[in-house]
Amino acid sequence: MSRVQRSAILSACVIIAALAATASAGAAPLSAPGRPSHDGAASPRTAGAAAGVRADEAAVLGTEHARAHARLRRAVKDTEGYPQQTRTASLTALRDSQTAVNSRFERAEFGRFTEFFPSPDFGVHAAQLPTGKVLLFSFERVEADPTKETGPTNTVGRTNAGRAYLWDPARGTSARAFKKVPPPVVLVPDGTHLPRPAPFFCAGHAYLPNGMLAVFGGNVGGKGGSGAKLSFVFDPWTETWFRNRDMSVGRWYPSAVTGPDGRQIIMSGQSERGTGTPTPVVERFPALGHPVPWRPYDIPLDVPSQRLRSQAPFRNDYPHLFSMRDGLIYGLGRDADQQWTFDPVKDVRTDLPRRPADFRGYGSAVPLPAGFRGPDSVLVLGGDPRDPHTYRLSAGRWTTEEPRAFGRTQDDTLILPDGTLLTVNGALDTRDYGSGPFNPKADPKYRQIELRDTRGRWRLGPAQRLPRGYHSNALIMPDGRMMVTGDELQQIANDPDIRDAMDGSIELYEPAYLHRGARPALDRVPAGELGYDKAFQVRTSTPKDVRRAVLLAPTTITHSVNTSQRHLELRLTGIEGGTVGLRTPPSPADAPPGYYMLFLLDAKGVPSTAKWVKLGAR
Numbered sequence: 001m002s003r004v005q006r007s008a009i010l011s012a013c014v015i016i017a018a019l020a021a022t023a024s025a026g027a028a029p030l031s032a033p034g035r036p037s038h039d040g041a042a043s044p045r046t047a048g049a050a051a052g053v054r055a056d057e058a059a060v061l062g063t064e065h066a067r068a069h070a071r072l073r074r075a076v077k078d079t080e081g082y083p084q085q086t087r088t089a090s091l092t093a094l095r096d097s098q099t100a101v102n103s104r105f106e107r108a109e110f111g112r113f114t115e116f117f118p119s120p121d122f123g124v125h126a127a128q129l130p131t132g133k134v135l136l137f138s139f140e141r142v143e144a145d146p147t148k149e150t151g152p153t154n155t156v157g158r159t160n161a162g163r164a165y166l167w168d169p170a171r172g173t174s175a176r177a178f179k180k181v182p183p184p185v186v187l188v189p190d191g192t193h194l195p196r197p198a199p200f201f202c203a204g205h206a207y208l209p210n211g212m213l214a215v216f217g218g219n220v221g222g223k224g225g226s227g228a229k230l231s232f233v234f235d236p237w238t239e240t241w242f243r244n245r246d247m248s249v250g251r252w253y254p255s256a257v258t259g260p261d262g263r264q265i266i267m268s269g270q271s272e273r274g275t276g277t278p279t280p281v282v283e284r285f286p287a288l289g290h291p292v293p294w295r296p297y298d299i300p301l302d303v304p305s306q307r308l309r310s311q312a313p314f315r316n317d318y319p320h321l322f323s324m325r326d327g328l329i330y331g332l333g334r335d336a337d338q339q340w341t342f343d344p345v346k347d348v349r350t351d352l353p354r355r356p357a358d359f360r361g362y363g364s365a366v367p368l369p370a371g372f373r374g375p376d377s378v379l380v381l382g383g384d385p386r387d388p389h390t391y392r393l394s395a396g397r398w399t400t401e402e403p404r405a406f407g408r409t410q411d412d413t414l415i416l417p418d419g420t421l422l423t424v425n426g427a428l429d430t431r432d433y434g435s436g437p438f439n440p441k442a443d444p445k446y447r448q449i450e451l452r453d454t455r456g457r458w459r460l461g462p463a464q465r466l467p468r469g470y471h472s473n474a475l476i477m478p479d480g481r482m483m484v485t486g487d488e489l490q491q492i493a494n495d496p497d498i499r500d501a502m503d504g505s506i507e508l509y510e511p512a513y514l515h516r517g518a519r520p521a522l523d524r525v526p527a528g529e530l531g532y533d534k535a536f537q538v539r540t541s542t543p544k545d546v547r548r549a550v551l552l553a554p555t556t557i558t559h560s561v562n563t564s565q566r567h568l569e570l571r572l573t574g575i576e577g578g579t580v581g582l583r584t585p586p587s588p589a590d591a592p593p594g595y596y597m598l599f600l601l602d603a604k605g606v607p608s609t610a611k612w613v614k615l616g617a618r
Helices: 003-022 047-051 055-061 063-081 084-102 488-493
Strands: 112-119 125-128 134-139 162-167 178-180 185-187 195-197 204-207 213-216 231-235 240-243 255-258 264-267 281-285 306-311 320-323 329-332 339-343 348-351 365-367 377-380 390-394 397-401 412-415 421-424 448-452 458-463 472-476 482-486 504-510 535-539 548-552 567-569 571-576 579-583 594-601 611-615
Touching (some): 125 204, 125 482, 320 377, 421 482, 488 504
Antiparallel strands (some): 112 504, 134 162, 162 178, 231 240, 255 264, 329 339, 365 377, 412 421, 421 448, 482 504, 535 579, 548 567, 548 594
């Protein structure tokens, strides 16, 4: 290559950056939305063509720098169809309408949305870690036009890749509060033999007893989306990913849940043969004969899963899975006639009655608080925009419960420390917010939260900034606030700067209990593991304010599926000076082993900031 060619390529760095900085001016928005899709409308591409990497640039600048050039060129191209001025105007309009709506709601009664800030990730998957940090992971986008498919679901090659970040709330909300924690580089069996960060988006995940997050499956690409056999754990203590042996089948859109023994049960997902081939195979991780990771330094590496005899022939993906107080795993499918219990010890499946409602798409489900014991009932919500009712499964029977204000799909329902429920996010259908698929314009009602009191009554509350539907997520943080993220379509459509590396956004909500006076103090908790049905003590500098103590399991969530939620009251055995006596839950069936947020609450339900405790001393 000549010196002139090299000079031209190096000069392109400046030129491309300048183009990216000015490309949004003067371009007209698209007048019609793209065609609808379910997680994969993009045509299969080879890695080179999809990335747009030029061989001459790679030779001079190196592969990664050349890819950066290619990304900038794509950003310039994307703004030609959906310019920055459209995104900026949309975000401004949403901010203004949010302010107008929320002026009607008293914060001491309904809470309030506070900060809204950029994130480097779409947050398709989210997990509250016992370090206080939040893990976010998803995919590298292949489009920046929200009227087109953003993700690489049907993409074959290098750009079908995953990414992950940690957000540390203690460091604030700027870019410096995020840390990139990329997944291991793998060779994906897609025929290209090209290594890339593991495409683990649309996987299933659950917590191990040592605080690590196990992640199963992902997307190989092609065939409308093909299941990956991948198995990883994320270690929050070293902030590192570790790979385990592949599962026996590929899984795209599987569910996973932690049982009383600390092992995970994995079900469902589209197989390696592509969309339309859900697998009935049930697996357990770690396999029997391999120790359950118990201590923070017990790192699962190259550990196998185990195929069970019983099967879970769910016709549709991402069933809701819950480990209940009877020690069974409840698998609640999206189809009304696919409701089962699974006994992980006897390895048998048993039928449950048909759910009253018909097919439910992506909607939330919550194991209802049951006092000092683990949950014995589940509330199924959402998944049908025509049906606002909620449905409760208790003692093997379904009942129709109090409806919400309207039906919605893609919603997320959380248990708050005071035992009330909160629904956030939602849409009409997959990537349809009320104005057609792949159209960012949304029905304003889906931006309002709904609150359920302890008597089961619902009422609408304030509105969030963005409408968030498909791939939206929410979780409760140790300080009692709710974090909301997800939905790449809406995040891209309202990106304040599509050229930077901050693809996503996060919004924070303060529940009403944070506006009802001073909070009780939780100063110290035991540092070691706590056994079941055991007495223990915590310290507080506000003993007169303490009326309740609560364990809240951390959330790991995707696609409205949240298998880790759990709320338990702790028995108060006495308060003497600044010492509060408590008793742990009766058994691991009531509360599977692992880390929990411990809150002290006053008579008004105002919680302390939580501290982490670990259940399961053997």
